[in-house]
Amino acid sequence: MCGIVGYTGTRPAGPIVLEGLRRLEYRGYDSAGIALFDRDHGLFVARATGKLDRLIQRVEGTLPPAVAGIGHTRWATHGEPSDQNAHPHLDPSGRVAVVHNGIIENYHALRARFLERGAVFLSETDTEVLAFLLAERLERGEDLLDALRGVAGEAQGAYALLAVDAEEPGRIVAARVGNAGGIVIGLGDGEHLLASDLGALIPHTRRVTFLEPGEFADVRADGLAFVDADGRTIEKTVAVQPYDVVAAAKGRFRHFMLKEIHEQPETVQYALHGYSPDPPRVVMDGLPFSDAEIRALTRVVLIGMGTSMHAAMVGRHYIERFARIPAEVDNSAEFRYRGPVLDEHTLVISISQSGETVDTLAGMEEARRAGCPQVTICNTPGAQATRIAHGTVYMRTGPEIAVASTKTMVASMLLLHGIALHLGRVRGTLDPSLARQQIEAALHVPAAVGAALELEPRLAEIADRYSRYEDFLFLGRGLGYPLALEGALKLKEVSYIHAEGYAAGEMKHGPIALIDERMPTVAIAPHDEVFDKMLSNIEQVRARHGSVIAFVSHGERAVDGLANEVVELPAVDPALFPLVGVVPMQLLAYHIAVQRGADVDQPRNLAKTVTVE
Ligand code: AGP
Numbered sequence: 001m002c003g004i005v006g007y008t009g010t011r012p013a014g015p016i017v018l019e020g021l022r023r024l025e026y027r028g029y030d031s032a033g034i035a036l037f038d039r040d041h042g043l044f045v046a047r048a049t050g051k052l053d054r055l056i057q058r059v060e061g062t063l064p065p066a067v068a069g070i071g072h073t074r075w076a077t078h079g080e081p082s083d084q085n086a087h088p089h090l091d092p093s094g095r096v097a098v099v100h101n102g103i104i105e106n107y108h109a110l111r112a113r114f115l116e117r118g119a120v121f122l123s124e125t126d127t128e129v130l131a132f133l134l135a136e137r138l139e140r141g142e143d144l145l146d147a148l149r150g151v152a153g154e155a156q157g158a159y160a161l162l163a164v165d166a167e168e169p170g171r172i173v174a175a176r177v178g179n180a181g182g183i184v185i186g187l188g189d190g191e192h193l194l195a196s197d198l199g200a201l202i203p204h205t206r207r208v209t210f211l212e213p214g215e216f217a218d219v220r221a222d223g224l225a226f227v228d229a230d231g232r233t234i235e236k237t238v239a240v241q242p243y244d245v246v247a248a249a250k251g252r253f254r255h256f257m258l259k260e261i262h263e264q265p266e267t268v269q270y271a272l273h274g275y276s277p278d279p280p281r282v283v284m285d286g287l288p289f290s291d292a293e294i295r296a297l298t299r300v301v302l303i304g305m306g307t308s309m310h311a312a313m314v315g316r317h318y319i320e321r322f323a324r325i326p327a328e329v330d331n332s333a334e335f336r337y338r339g340p341v342l343d344e345h346t347l348v349i350s351i352s353q354s355g356e357t358v359d360t361l362a363g364m365e366e367a368r369r370a371g372c373p374q375v376t377i378c379n380t381p382g383a384q385a386t387r388i389a390h391g392t393v394y395m396r397t398g399p400e401i402a403v404a405s406t407k408t409m410v411a412s413m414l415l416l417h418g419i420a421l422h423l424g425r426v427r428g429t430l431d432p433s434l435a436r437q438q439i440e441a442a443l444h445v446p447a448a449v450g451a452a453l454e455l456e457p458r459l460a461e462i463a464d465r466y467s468r469y470e471d472f473l474f475l476g477r478g479l480g481y482p483l484a485l486e487g488a489l490k491l492k493e494v495s496y497i498h499a500e501g502y503a504a505g506e507m508k509h510g511p512i513a514l515i516d517e518r519m520p521t522v523a524i525a526p527h528d529e530v531f532d533k534m535l536s537n538i539e540q541v542r543a544r545h546g547s548v549i550a551f552v553s554h555g556e557r558a559v560d561g562l563a564n565e566v567v568e569l570p571a572v573d574p575a576l577f578p579l580v581g582v583v584p585m586q587l588l589a590y591h592i593a594v595q596r597g598a599d600v601d602q603p604r605n606l607a608k609t610v611t612v613e
Contacts, residue, residue, distance in 0.1 A: 001075035001607040002087075002101035002181070003027040005200055006068075006162045006172045009191020009221045013069035018056060020193070020200035021071045025052050026401055026601075026608040027101075027196060028075025031086035034059065035097040035164065036066035043097060043166040047086035051602070067221070068170045070162045070194075072099035075607040078107070079124030089128040091135030092119060095166050098134065100127040101181035101196060102159025103612050110155060130155060134163055145218045148173045149229060152216070158358065158611075160211075162194060172219045176211040179361040181611045182384055183211040185219065187238060192219045197356070197609075198241055198381065199399055209236040210382050241381050255600045257402035257494065261586050265450040267397045267407045268579060271414040272442055280436040282421045288391035289347075289373055294426045297347050297373075300327040303335050303363045304351035305610065306489060307405040308412060311377075312351050313482035314578045315416030321575065322430050322438070323423035333359035333613070335366065342370035349419070350376045353400055353408035354609040355383020364388045377415050379408050393419065402601045403608045404494050406586045409486065410449070413578055417442065441573030445580070451570035452583035456591075459584055462549060462565050463591030469520055472497060473511060473546075474585075475504040475537055476524035479578050483524050487585035493603050494593035504537045515546040522588070523563065524581060527553035528574045538562055551584055 003024025007013040017034055025032075032055040033047035041064040048055040052073060072087035079085035088097040104110070107126035114121075114132050121128050130151060137147035144165050152161075158178025164171065174194055176183050186193040186201035186208050193201050194217070201208060211217055211226075215234060218225040226234040253259035274283035300319045302312035312329045319327040325347075330340070332350070336359060342348070348367040352360045355378040367374055368388060376389035379397055386392040395411035421438060424430025466472075472491055476484035481503045488501030502511050504523075515521065521541045525534040535558060538548050542562060550563035554571040572580045593600045 001028045001609060001611050003073040003196045003200070004099045004101050004160060004162055004194070005071045006174070006194035006219070007191065008068040008170050008172055008219060009188065010067055011191065012065040013067055014059070014063035014065070016193070016204070017069045017071040018052070019203065020195055021052050021073045023200040024196055025073050026403055028073050028607045029602050030074055030076050030081035031083070032071070032073045033086045033088050034069060034071040035088040036064055036069035037164055037166055037169055038066040038068050039169040041066040043094065045088055045090065045097060047083050049081050049083050049086065068164070068172065070097065070099050070164060070172060077103055077612055078126040085123045085125050087127060089123060089125065089131050091131040093135060096131045096135045096138065096163060098127060098131045098161060098163045100130060100159055100161045101611060102178070103157045104130065104155045104159065105157040106155065130161060130163070138165060144168060144171060145173050145216060145227065146231065148175050149216055149227070149231060152177050152229065160196065170221055174211060174217040174219065176213055176215055178213050179358060179365070179384055182356055183217070184208050184382065185211065185217055185224070187224065191221055192224055194219060206241050207238050208241050208382070209238050212387070239382070255402065257404050257406060257590055257600050260400055260402055260407045261583065261590065262453060263397070264407050264410050264583065265446045265453070267411050268414055268449055269446040270396055271411050271418070272446070274418060275439050275442055277436055277439045277443070280432055280439050281425070282418045282439065284393055284415070284418050284422050286391045286393040287375060287419065287422065291426045293373060294423055296345055297325055298345040300325050300347045300349060301340070301342070302327065302329045302349045302351065303332045303360060305332050305357050305359055307409045307486060308351040308353065308360070310482045310486040310489070311409045311412035311416065312349070313485070314413045314479060315349065315420070317479055318417050318420035318575070319423065322420040322434070323427060324429035325423065325427070330363070332357065332363040336362040340366065342367055342372050344371040344373070346372045348372045348374045349416070350374065350385060350389065351412050352376065352385050353379040353395065353405055355380045355385035356609050356611055358611050358613055361385060361388065377412050379411070403603055403606045404490055404589070409582060410579055414442070414445070417576070438573070438575065441576055445572065445576055448570040448572040448580045449583060452580050455567060455584055456587050458567060459587040460591045463588060463595050466520055466549070467592045467595035469518065470497060471514070471519045472499040473514065473519055473521040474499060474501040474524070475507060475521060477504045477530040477534055478528060479575070480524035480526060480581065483578055483581050483585060484522070486582060487522055487524070487589070490586055490589035491592065493606060494589050494600050495596050495598050496604070497592065504534055507537055507540070512540065512544070515541055515544040517545045517547070520547040520549060523548050523550045525550050525552050525559065526569070526574065526577045526581065527556055528577070535559065551581060
């Protein structure tokens with residue numbers, strides 16, 4: 001969480017840094033700040049509580065044309081969102097400015113040293129002490145980069161940090177400590193840029209290199225050097241990154257979330273590029289394992305957080321059904337701490353659109369220590385997850401800007417379907433006729449997702465009727481269960497309505513006590529082998545005066561007159577139902593949020609990438 005940007009070159013840095021922050025605002029948006037500095041203009045610092053626009057208003061007409069600068073957009077961890085707690089933070093003499101993403105775990109102890117000497121801190125953050133520590137070392141005559149390495153040795157935690165010294169105009173140093181918070185460095189013509197992720201650099205350059213944990217960068221307009229924690233020089237590879245900048249604009253849509261929901265037919269079309277029905281085969285780019293390694297697998301563990309974990313839950317069904325390998329799903333944050341039993345025959349599949357979610361990275365490290373083969377499903381080129389896993393299956397959805405994930409879930413589910421079919425074929429556990437049927441069925445999914453989007457007016461109408469409720473229950477069984485969880489998550493995050501997602505079989509074990517006329521239930525009820533059970537659940541809700549919004553298969557009549565709202569979904573193979581069924585969940589949440597006037601793309605308290613625990 002938090003976005004950091006740096007620029008040093010020959011152009012005025014202010015607009016470049018602010019534009020970079022705009023592209024990183026999805027990482028945190030409770031306050032923002034900028035520091036500009038060069039030989040002619042000294043150190044200029046401005047901060048503002050609230051979204052980036054507040055900062056832009058505040059600095060309008062006053063930005064010096066300095067040719068170097070750093071900026072920050074914040075997601076508060078230590079100290080409330082306020083001008084004082086916004087970055088950059090300075091040392092008492094105003095010589096050093098820092099911006100930081102991540103957590104300094106021992107900041108109390110570090111601060112105490114200065115407090116004993118009567119120092120005054122202006123913020124409640126864990127960051128400010130880093131400026132104090134750096135200034136202390138600079139006063140002792142240390143070089144800025146050496147000072148940064150020294151501070152990184154003292155400040156425990158996982159974080160990314162940029163620092164500048166007003167006495168060395170145009171020089172920016174950067175540190176990456178642990179797995180939280182990436183830093184990508186862009187190489188331009190007579191200029192260099194730094195940012196938390198690629199999206200902020202792309203308008204300026206595609207030639208980039210990524211800082212690895214334990215690496216430090218020394219960046220000037222005309223020079224770039226890298227060292228490790230011991231100060232030894234490192235040679236870094238510079239890669240040219242493809243990235244669709246156009247996709248990062250809203251276009252005709254009112255919100256990024258809506259645009260990204262509408263991009264899903266193309267998303268699935270792309271994810272199908274390895275599917276061919278004759279002979280039935282799925283070629284998965286990025287799966288690095290030999291047939292012998294695949295045959296030796298005894299278990300699959302899927303990890304992820306939030307929406308990515310819900311995609312993993314769908315993936316578990318696919319792995320067990322098509323590859324017949326025992327599969328389990330874990331929330332990465334639980335997985336990493338419970339000492340999971342793993343070995344070299346356990347395939348770990350991590351799902352993360354950002355590839356920077358701190359708990360998922362930690363889970364992957366746990367798997368690496370145990371010698372597990374690993375593949376990650378990721379949407380961000382060069383993200384840390386792609387560097388831990390043995391192979392990466394890219395979602396290739398283009399940037400997902402809205403904080404609420406939509407198209408990356410659809411891509412993840414389909415890629416897991418492809419992985420399962422591939423594993424099943426190699427292991428000989430997948431009947432070729434089933435493989436052909438699934439591949440052919442999958443090729444119809446883009447059209448079915450497109451048809452699901454046509455339900456939007458109906459969902460907007462339902463949203464209009466239900467947007468004033470404060471509690472919702474989402475129920476599903478089998479492949480509908482992850483959708484119930486996802487539907488509830490989407491509604492919570494974008495509309496701030498309390499929503500619970502449950503496996504429908506669990507309803508009578510507690511949640512049923514909540515049901516009355518004030519709590520509508522969304523029932524995900526495709527015509528599958530557990531449809532009759534879902535029908536009973538719907539009856540039970542209605543018997544307690546609860547309203548029911550039912551999502552059913554095309555042509556289903558059994559809930560007519562029973563549910564208050566019946567939405568028929570486009571026809572699709574039952575195994576692929578989640579890919580189509582998730583679309584109305586997204587649209588319902590979106591339209592309820594719009595009805596309530598919520599900030600759809602940047603919901604309160606959230607950030608797109610969660611890089612702190
Ligand atoms: C989804 O709408 C949420 N914003 C969140 O749950 C997200 O899916 C989760 O933080 C995982 O992110 P990742 O895919 O980047 O790892």
